[in-house]
Amino acid sequence: MVREVNSTMSDMSVISYQSGPFATVSMGLPGDHEGKTATRVFFVKGRDKLALIDSGLYAGYPSLERGFEELGYAKSDLDYLLITHEHMDHVGNNGPLKDETGCTIMGHKARADRVADNMLNATTIVHAFPEGKNFDLKSEYLDWMAPKEGPLDAFLDHGDIIDLGGGIELEVLDCRGHSMAEIGFFERSTRTLVIADPLLPVFNPVLYLYEDPAVMRATFDRIEAFIRDRDVQTVLLAHEDPRSGEETFELIDSARARVDGIERSMLENIKAKPGIGFAELRDKICDEFDKVREWRALVSIDASLKAFESVGTITKSGNGWAYAG
Numbered sequence: 001m002v003r004e005v006n007s008t009m010s011d012m013s014v015i016s017y018q019s020g021p022f023a024t025v026s027m028g029l030p031g032d033h034e035g036k037t038a039t040r041v042f043f044v045k046g047r048d049k050l051a052l053i054d055s056g057l058y059a060g061y062p063s064l065e066r067g068f069e070e071l072g073y074a075k076s077d078l079d080y081l082l083i084t085h086e087h088m089d090h091v092g093n094n095g096p097l098k099d100e101t102g103c104t105i106m107g108h109k110a111r112a113d114r115v116a117d118n119m120l121n122a123t124t125i126v127h128a129f130p131e132g133k134n135f136d137l138k139s140e141y142l143d144w145m146a147p148k149e150g151p152l153d154a155f156l157d158h159g160d161i162i163d164l165g166g167g168i169e170l171e172v173l174d175c176r177g178h179s180m181a182e183i184g185f186f187e188r189s190t191r192t193l194v195i196a197d198p199l200l201p202v203f204n205p206v207l208y209l210y211e212d213p214a215v216m217r218a219t220f221d222r223i224e225a226f227i228r229d230r231d232v233q234t235v236l237l238a239h240e241d242p243r244s245g246e247e248t249f250e251l252i253d254s255a256r257a258r259v260d261g262i263e264r265s266m267l268e269n270i271k272a273k274p275g276i277g278f279a280e281l282r283d284k285i286c287d288e289f290d291k292v293r294e295w296r297a298l299v300s301i302d303a304s305l306k307a308f309e310s311v312g313t314i315t316k317s318g319n320g321w322a323y324a325g
């Protein structure tokens with residue numbers, strides 16, 4: 001692992017946001033994401049306990065270590081590592097953090113098997129489709145996660161409260177759709193909502209937004225109602241800067257429009273070319289939305305194909321699909 005030399009320590013802070021009990025550490029993403037997106041992890045400090053929401057990606061471990069230093073925390077201060085979802089840029093440092101801090105790792109039980117096994121995590125998403133076979137697991141996925149995993153020690157579900165002491169409490173919010181095991185965290189005293197990926201920014205180079213379009217849309221509605229009901233002041237997101245509640249409504253509308261747009265484009269392409277196959281459909285839609293033609297796009301397209309098929313909008317035709325009204 002490459003370490004930052006000490007002389008650069010004072011030049012640039014890795015802390016991109018700090019307010020009340022919160023401090024955010026930003027880590028740049030490699031590959032197609034280079035320079036476009038960063039992933040963020042969030043320290044939350046109560047009187048009695050220190051939590052970290054997500055561990056980030058392996059290449060960002062030096063940034064995370066600098067985050068501890070800049071904030072004046074010892075590694076052994078970390079009590080809880082709270083996982084929003086099992087994707088590689090959110091669990092990549094679970095193993096090193098577990099080893100070096102002894103923290104308790106908590107997340108949703110639905111994907112506990114994937115958090116516990118890098119290879120299973122990679123193969124279940126990348127190799128789920130014949131078209132995914134071309135992608136190199138190591139460069140596309142396994143390199144982003146530390147060689148040793150950090151499995152979940154305890155499970156969290158919607159409505160659970162994590163008490164960090166001194167009035168700092170995190171409430172767990174169901175955020176499934178992008179991942180079918182995704183959760184968010186609401187800090188009650190500061191009315192701050194931490195949601196990693198249910199509302200990906202529009203500049204994200206990857207088409208993949210959702211694993212299940214209906215569950216995703218229900219989550220957009222739930223987040224919108226939650227912000228309104230709880231008068232959420234600040235929303236912290238994994239792949240872009242903090243937003244106010246009002247600004248988050250715009251992002252929710254944009255995310256809804258993107259899900260609708262993908263599905264509209266799918267149906268147009270299926271109507272235009274009866275029998276169109278999975279790979280061609282993927283390429284057309286990625287091109288239309290200016291996204292990278294890669295395996296993650298297949299996840300959302302496959303989910304919407306299944307949803308359309310289940311209500312009879314499309315039917316299988318040869319090796320592809322045809323419009324059935």
Ligand SMILES: [Zn+2]
Nearest residue numbers: 087089197238
């Ligand atoms: Zn992410």
